[in-house]
Amino acid sequence: HVPDRGIEELTSAPTKRMEDFCPNFDSFVSVPRHVADSDTCQAVMFMFDDLSLTKQYRIHRTTLARFVLLARKGYRDPPYHNWSHAFSVAHFTYLCLKNLRLENYLTPLEYFSFLVASLCHDIDHRGTNNSFENSSGSALSGLYSSEGSVLERHHFSQTVCILNREGCNVFENLSEKEYSAVLDIIRDIILATDLAHHLKIRKDIEAMVSQKKFDVHNQQHRYLLLCLLMTASDLSDQTKVWKNTRQVAKLIYQEFFSLGDKEKSLGKQPAEGMDRDKADIPQLQVNFLNIIAAPVYKAMEQIWPNECGVLCKQIERNISNWKTIRQKLENKEVEKTDRTIFEE
Ligand SMILES: COc1ccc(Cl)c(-c2nnc3c(C)nc4ccc(C(=O)NCC(C)C)cc4n23)c1
Ligand SMILES: [Mg+2]
Numbered sequence: 001h002v003p004d005r006g007i008e009e010l011t012s013a014p015t016k017r018m019e020d021f022c023p024n025f026d027s028f029v030s031v032p033r034h035v036a037d038s039d040t041c042q043a044v045m046f047m048f049d050d051l052s053l054t055k056q057y058r059i060h061r062t063t064l065a066r067f068v069l070l071a072r073k074g075y076r077d078p079p080y081h082n083w084s085h086a087f088s089v090a091h092f093t094y095l096c097l098k099n100l101r102l103e104n105y106l107t108p109l110e111y112f113s114f115l116v117a118s119l120c121h122d123i124d125h126r127g128t129n130n131s132f133e134n135s136s137g138s139a140l141s142g143l144y145s146s147e148g149s150v151l152e153r154h155h156f157s158q159t160v161c162i163l164n165r166e167g168c169n170v171f172e173n174l175s176e177k178e179y180s181a182v183l184d185i186i187r188d189i190i191l192a193t194d195l196a197h198h199l200k201i202r203k204d205i206e207a208m209v210s211q212k213k214f215d216v217h218n219q220q221h222r223y224l225l226l227c228l229l230m231t232a233s234d235l236s237d238q239t240k241v242w243k244n245t246r247q248v249a250k251l252i253y254q255e256f257f258s259l260g261d262k263e264k265s266l267g268k269q270p271a272e273g274m275d276r277d278k279a280d281i282p283q284l285q286v287n288f289l290n291i292i293a294a295p296v297y298k299a300m301e302q303i304w305p306n307e308c309g310v311l312c313k314q315i316e317r318n319i320s321n322w323k324t325i326r327q328k329l330e331n332k333e334v335e336k337t338d339r340t341i342f343e344e
């Protein structure tokens with residue numbers, strides 16, 4: 001049951017101006033994790049309004065409020081894969097929709113689905129990963145392991161459940177045909193958040209963006225673009241100021257090391273990146289940012305050189321900061337403890 005107090009507050013609250021949420025709210029330099037937790041649901045409703053989605057799809061205020069509150073309620077509270085992550089991912093998607101003029105690259109239904117999928121893309125995440133779900137023979141792996149992307153299929157199924165709830169369906173004014181198209185788009189987008197999937201298609205993405213060949217009438221091109229932008233949103237904490245990047249890494253490794261501890265307690269040897277006794281965090285982060293994150297924003301820069309340059313520059317700064325920390329640890333200037341890695 002959606003907390004009624006929440007709906008009352010959300011629908012009757014005086015709409016805040018965007019600067020009230022955080023400075024430069026609609027610019028890539030803004031940091032969504034600086035938005036007060038108590039303002040995040042209102043900020044999400046503001047994004048739908050600001051992109052004219054509420055008007056265009058005649059979304060009833062209470063329907064939008066219920067949907068946002070249920071999405072929020074669907075998240076658990078692991079260190080990283082929680083509502084704060086979902087909000088910051090949805091915010092980056094909002095920034096792309098607005099600043100990259102995505103109405104010129106996507107169909108109207110893809111444009112609308114992208115924001116909804118971003119908000120819901122990690123619903124009911126347990127702070128695990130697909131290899132743990134599969135190796136532990138969890139209920140989710142029982143359901144989905146034959147198709148792969150176990151967690152992502154669960155996130156999608158949870159999203160459909162929310163949309164099927166009475167008075168929560170933001171797509172309620174679409175035709176049957178449009179609604180089924182939207183579910184297919186949301187499914188593709190959420191399945192694309194499996195990093196293994198991104199690693200499979202990134203050569204195709206780079207081929208498409210390098211020859212400046214993006215063709216808006218080509219369904220495969222629009223699909224690859226949506227996958228690229230969804231991964232960009234999922235990793236977008238890495239394009240923000242260093243303090244945010246460092247704090248997020250701290251949360252990610254808290255989640256990874258708890259999972260590693262759990263694997264050890266089950267008599268399994270965790271991967272090095274999940275093992276608190278082995279992980280060299282600065283080195284792991286230099287690798288992740290260089291090999292996986294930076295190429296995502298470089299691909300975007302090829303399509304939108306003016307708007308996305310700032311993202312690539314910030315990632316480079318963050319990589320160099322991790323290299324400096326790594327150097328200090330190697331020179332034994334500092335002890336390798338959380339304090340030295342994650343504090344000033
Ligand atoms: C897009 O889907 C996801 C899912 C889960 C996570 Cl945590 C992330 C994610 N978001 N930010 C980060 C940062 C800063 N570092 C990371 C370091 C390693 C890995 C990881 O999963 N490595 C194993 C894989 C390469 C086989 C993920 C990292 N990550 C993204
Ligand atoms: Mg995910």
Ligand SMILES: [Zn+2]
Nearest residue numbers: 085121122234
């Ligand atoms: Zn995510």
